[in-house]
Amino acid sequence: ARLARLDDAERVILDVLALAGPSPIALVAAATHQPVPKLVTRLDGLVDGDLVVASGRSPGDVLDLYHDRLRDALLAQLGPAVARELHGALATTLEGASPTEPARLMYHWAQAGQRRRAVDYAIAAARAAAAAFEFHRAGELYRIALAEQLAAEVDRRTRIELAEVLGYGGRSSEAAVEYLAAAGKADRDQAVDLQRRAADALFNAGEIEQGSQLMTQVLGQLGITAGRGRFGLIGALFRRKRLGRPDAFVARASTAISGHDLGTLDALATAELGLGLVDPWRAFEFHVRYLELARATGEPNRYARGMAIEAVWRASSDPADRDGILACLDAADGALTADAPILDRVQVVLARGMAGALATDLPDARAALDWVLSTLAMDCRGAAWETRTARMFALWVDWQRGDLKNLSFNARRWLEDAVSLGDVLARTQHGMGLMVLVPLIADDVATASSRLDDAAAVWAHRQIPIHAYYLALGRALIALYQGDGAGALAVLDAFEKAAGGDLDQVQHLVADLAYARARAWLLLVERDRKAGLAGARAAARTLARSELPYAKAVGHLVLGCAEAAAGDSAAAEAAFGQAVTWFDRLDMAVLARVARYRRSRLRGGAVGTAEGIAIIDDLAGRGARAPERLIALLAP
Numbered sequence: 001a002r003l004a005r006l007d008d009a010e011r012v013i014l015d016v017l018a019l020a021g022p023s024p025i026a027l028v029a030a031a032t033h034q035p036v037p038k039l040v041t042r043l044d045g046l047v048d049g050d051l052v053v054a055s056g057r058s059p060g061d062v063l064d065l066y067h068d069r070l071r072d073a074l075l076a077q078l079g080p081a082v083a084r085e086l087h088g089a090l091a092t093t094l095e096g097a098s099p100t101e102p103a104r105l106m107y108h109w110a111q112a113g114q115r116r117r118a119v120d121y122a123i124a125a126a127r128a129a130a131a132a133f134e135f136h137r138a139g140e141l142y143r144i145a146l147a148e149q150l151a152a153e154v155d156r157r158t159r160i161e162l163a164e165v166l167g168y169g170g171r172s173s174e175a176a177v178e179y180l181a182a183a184g185k186a187d188r189d190q191a192v193d194l195q196r197r198a199a200d201a202l203f204n205a206g207e208i209e210q211g212s213q214l215m216t217q218v219l220g221q222l223g224i225t226a227g228r229g230r231f232g233l234i235g236a237l238f239r240r241k242r243l244g245r246p247d248a249f250v251a252r253a254s255t256a257i258s259g260h261d262l263g264t265l266d267a268l269a270t271a272e273l274g275l276g277l278v279d280p281w282r283a284f285e286f287h288v289r290y291l292e293l294a295r296a297t298g299e300p301n302r303y304a305r306g307m308a309i310e311a312v313w314r315a316s317s318d319p320a321d322r323d324g325i326l327a328c329l330d331a332a333d334g335a336l337t338a339d340a341p342i343l344d345r346v347q348v349v350l351a352r353g354m355a356g357a358l359a360t361d362l363p364d365a366r367a368a369l370d371w372v373l374s375t376l377a378m379d380c381r382g383a384a385w386e387t388r389t390a391r392m393f394a395l396w397v398d399w400q401r402g403d404l405k406n407l408s409f410n411a412r413r414w415l416e417d418a419v420s421l422g423d424v425l426a427r428t429q430h431g432m433g434l435m436v437l438v439p440l441i442a443d444d445v446a447t448a449s450s451r452l453d454d455a456a457a458v459w460a461h462r463q464i465p466i467h468a469y470y471l472a473l474g475r476a477l478i479a480l481y482q483g484d485g486a487g488a489l490a491v492l493d494a495f496e497k498a499a500g501g502d503l504d505q506v507q508h509l510v511a512d513l514a515y516a517r518a519r520a521w522l523l524l525v526e527r528d529r530k531a532g533l534a535g536a537r538a539a540a541r542t543l544a545r546s547e548l549p550y551a552k553a554v555g556h557l558v559l560g561c562a563e564a565a566a567g568d569s570a571a572a573e574a575a576f577g578q579a580v581t582w583f584d585r586l587d588m589a590v591l592a593r594v595a596r597y598r599r600s601r602l603r604g605g606a607v608g609t610a611e612g613i614a615i616i617d618d619l620a621g622r623g624a625r626a627p628e629r630l631i632a633l634l635a636p
Helices: 008-020 025-031 036-048 068-077 080-095 102-111 115-131 135-146 152-168 172-183 188-204 208-221 229-241 259-275 280-297 300-317 322-335 342-358 362-378 384-401 404-421 424-429 433-441 445-459 465-481 485-499 507-523 529-545 549-566 569-586 589-603 605-622 627-634
Strands: 052-054 062-065
Touching: 008 025, 008 036, 008 052, 008 062, 008 068, 008 080, 008 102, 025 036, 025 062, 025 080, 036 052, 062 068, 080 102, 102 115, 102 135, 115 135, 115 152, 135 152, 152 172, 152 188, 172 188, 188 208, 188 259, 188 384, 208 259, 259 280, 259 300, 280 300, 300 322, 300 342, 300 507, 322 342, 342 362, 342 384, 362 384, 384 404, 384 424, 384 433, 384 589, 404 424, 404 433, 404 605, 424 445, 433 445, 433 465, 433 627, 445 465, 465 485, 465 507, 465 627, 485 507, 507 529, 507 549, 529 549, 549 569, 549 589, 569 589, 589 605, 589 627, 605 627
Parallel strands: none
Antiparallel strands: 052 062
16 A cells, blocks of 8 residues: 555655665666655655665665565566666666676676676676685676677686686586586687696596596697606606706796797696606606706796706605705796796795605795695685695694694694585595594594595595505504504505505605504514514614605614514614604604603613603693504504
8 A cells, every 4th residue: 555655756766676675875866867866855755654764865875675575565566677677777877886796787687688788797796706705606607607698709718717716616527627618619729728727627626537538638739648657767867867957947038938838838737746646657757848848948937836846756756865855946946936926936835845844854844834825825716736735745744743733623624624625635635644643643543444434435446556555554554553463464565566666766655654564563573473573674674775864763663663572672772762863853753752652661660651651641732642552553
């Protein structure tokens, strides 16, 4: 009844508010073709009649309907033609407003039947949502735009932007689909790069096999053979030596470098990281090719990335070459331009953190990784690999340095992130390898086993050497924690037989396997004293021969355990003393305390007992729920 008593000017005000929702007086006046003063004179009656609420009477003050039931009644009575006309008036008015509201404009132009104009604003709204890190909303808006028949160039550009926000939001498989769809509407060079980006998205989604197949096709289109495995390794090592000094690099202007060369460099970088999961020998070959081309072309930021990754390769295979590692890192820092994209700088600093961790330079590694993580926390768009890698290395460094509370806290929240984003790689990394130590520190074997089973369900039947290694090491560690030396040995034997030496160049991986094998043999001493001691001592010798400081330190630790089991207290105490010296030098707090604890048990007496109690209390304070059991895991 109240609506029936309104004149046309009053009714159109209500109709506009029903369609637009809360709106400034100036917008409603323009959309209803009424001067602001005239509209304001009509407000008193509408407000007094409980039809409209107003925050004031100035042009910028906001009007809205009194309640939602009134809105429903108005919309039910509004004819389609009138609604389209009013939506068009609202859209026209909003276009002249500042700042523009692309999402509202998209909606009103669509409701006005102007689909083409709505698409433009859908894309603008998607870009605004992406800039605000609202990636799910951005994806929805891009899909609204793509539902229309777009020109080929607009469709291609929109699909690329959609793929990017899908990747930012952790939906990498969907991103790959959109990159490939965009590639179908691009010229040859851009199509190849979009296929490369699709392969990279597949790698990030954990779809390693599909990514590898696509990346092989991309390399073929660029005239690059897919890598020759071990046969290519010899040639790659020879060519690597011919590269000369890391600082012998001459930068060239970007205008002097062909797009084909830049595209080839990007493809080699993706191949190195992605295909390296399947075949580390091929990864190294692609790395050397990348360095050769980066130096030849003179593109400084890509060369910086290559030298940074070179430092990681050196730290993994020859950690004693500290001068060579630092020279590569310094060359990378020196090559980066002042205006280098932040992600390029992140990659260089991340490599410093990785190389530090691999070479057991833990303080430097921690500082570099902290910078990377804090930088990525502000904006990690396009940095899925960097984020995942920095987090895993940070957790590893926390373990090595004995910061068990920080390890447990970050592992829990980063695992939650991985699950919420659907990041299969990150989620399963938390269940394999040394990451099984996180629940074991809490004395939670069930959780450790459950996470390992989850990772095994994803990776156990796929030919990816590094994941096979992490699964085997995880299983062995759980067996060791439960005192099952035979079970740990069976797992390690099966892995080494299947692996065939694929990962022998990575010193940390070799050291962790030898350390696990030594502990398994120590657990078997009670069953077979001769075989157990022989196996433990053989593993200790393997560790002692390593160039990796960490390996030498744990070699002394397991040798001390073996000599103690053999009844030679003097030799055991000497070995434990050497282990303490090494671990203190390397800033490896937990293992240093474990070595001290084993030495204190040998010494006995009031002093030894007091020292042992203090170490147990310290480990408990650091976050170990069952310190004695943790010590038994690390030094049986």
